Amino acid sequence: MRALIAVPLTSSFAGQLADLAVQVLIDEADLSPKPGLVDRRNNGAHTDLNLGLMHSSAYALRQTFQDMAEAASVAQDLDQSLREMLGQLGRKGESVMLETTGGVNTHRGAIWALGLLTAAAAFEPEHGSPADVAHRAAVLARLPDRFAPEVQNSHGLRACARYGLPGAREQAQAGFPAVVGHGLPQLLKSRAKGAGEQNARLDALIAIMAVLPDTCVLHRAGLEGLDTLQHGAQAVLAQGGSATLAGRRALRQLDDALLRLNASPGGAADLLASTLFLDRLESCMQRSAISWKP
Numbered sequence: 001m002r003a004l005i006a007v008p009l010t011s012s013f014a015g016q017l018a019d020l021a022v023q024v025l026i027d028e029a030d031l032s033p034k035p036g037l038v039d040r041r042n043n044g045a046h047t048d049l050n051l052g053l054m055h056s057s058a059y060a061l062r063q064t065f066q067d068m069a070e071a072a073s074v075a076q077d078l079d080q081s082l083r084e085m086l087g088q089l090g091r092k093g094e095s096v097m098l099e100t101t102g103g104v105n106t107h108r109g110a111i112w113a114l115g116l117l118t119a120a121a122a123f124e125p126e127h128g129s130p131a132d133v134a135h136r137a138a139v140l141a142r143l144p145d146r147f148a149p150e151v152q153n154s155h156g157l158r159a160c161a162r163y164g165l166p167g168a169r170e171q172a173q174a175g176f177p178a179v180v181g182h183g184l185p186q187l188l189k190s191r192a193k194g195a196g197e198q199n200a201r202l203d204a205l206i207a208i209m210a211v212l213p214d215t216c217v218l219h220r221a222g223l224e225g226l227d228t229l230q231h232g233a234q235a236v237l238a239q240g241g242s243a244t245l246a247g248r249r250a251l252r253q254l255d256d257a258l259l260r261l262n263a264s265p266g267g268a269a270d271l272l273a274s275t276l277f278l279d280r281l282e283s284c285m286q287r288s289a290i291s292w293k294p
């Protein structure tokens with residue numbers, strides 16, 4: 001149950017959460033050089049994706065995130081009816097994405113992760129710490145959705161079943177450990193060490209890659225791909241991160257290795273966007289305090 005009486009968010013606050021979700025998707029796409037992924041330099045391991053498509057997809061999802069924030073702001077509890085409403089909005093968002101991109105999967109995992117986090121933030125704006133928001137998102141992710149179609153055959157489900165590893169569902173249900181325990185602490189640590197903002201974000205992405213069983217990589221390149229990703233990312237961190245000369249060299253080697261394997265860590269990219277979302281959320285909430293106070 002809510003800690004305080006439910007206060008419907010003004011549409012402007014739900015709009016600000018949606019703006020933040022879109023902005024972190026743009027920032028993730030633009031960040032360069034990202035190993036194996038679409039960025040400002042090239043399309044990584046993709047033939048069907050490019051930076052323009054990532055941007056169009058991100059902007060097209062704004063209404064989805066706003067609808068999710070508004071639904072959560074009027075919900076009485078983090079319960080099955082809110083979970084099912086978010087499921088319906090998430091599936092609608094996936095259709096909008098596919099219409100915008102001509103059928104290419106740009107942000108399926110991001111709709112899931114950022115959708116849950118946006119709703120969790122909107123539900124209790126007065127508790128906006130990363131740990132609180134990730135915890136509420138996990139509560140939502142663990143609830144059943146009676147209207148979810150029986151999907152047995154997604155790339156993620158197949159990879160999880162084949163290799164016995166957790167995927168996007170489990171990451172959310174566990175409270176986004178790759179974000180809260182790795183991406184965010186690394187972002188703050190690299191900033192504190194004096195790294196520039198782009199290098200700090202790259203380090204956060206690398207910290208996520210070092211631990212995440214990314215089902216996109218497993219699907220395309222199996223355990224060899226996952227091993228290459230995780231060991232390559234650990235090597236970048238061991239060399240001092242992306243701001244050092246040796247770290248930059250290790251990053252380039254990881255990019256080359258992933259391209260050779262045709263592997264793209266799309267799950268890690270989504271979780272970097274989630275890291276940036278939680279990082280900026282508290283200041284967004286403080287700025288908006290006036291708009292949601294009764």
Ligand SMILES: CC(C)(COP(=O)(O)OP(=O)(O)OC[C@H]1O[C@@H](n2cnc3c(N)ncnc32)[C@H](O[C@H]2O[C@H](COP(=O)(O)OP(=O)(O)OP(=O)(O)O)[C@@H](O)[C@H]2O)[C@@H]1O)[C@@H](O)C(=O)NCCC(=O)NCCS
Pocket residue numbers: 086087088090091104105106107108109110111112113114115116145148151154155156157166167168169171212213214215216219220264265266267268270271
């Ligand atoms: C629960 C869902 C996430 C569905 O999950 P499932 O595993 O069944 O389905 P997938 O289609 O495989 O989607 C999972 C996407 O999540 C990202 N991801 C991968 N690993 C992880 C991980 N360990 N932790 C977190 N997130 C992870 C990843 O998304 C990114 O990659 C996409 C591009 O992938 P790519 O392989 O390049 O492209 P494809 O076209 O799929 O294949 P190729 O032929 O090119 O190789 C891109 O979208 C990134 O975002 C995985 O793709 C959830 O979606 C769901 O149930 N939704 C229903 C609606 C709902 O209930 N919503 C709730 C409220 S929001």
Ligand SMILES: Nc1ncnc2[nH]cnc12
Pocket residue numbers: 028029036037038039044046049054106107110264265266267269270
């Ligand atoms: N930058 C990116 N490149 C490829 N797949 C992605 N999925 C999410 N962000 C991505």
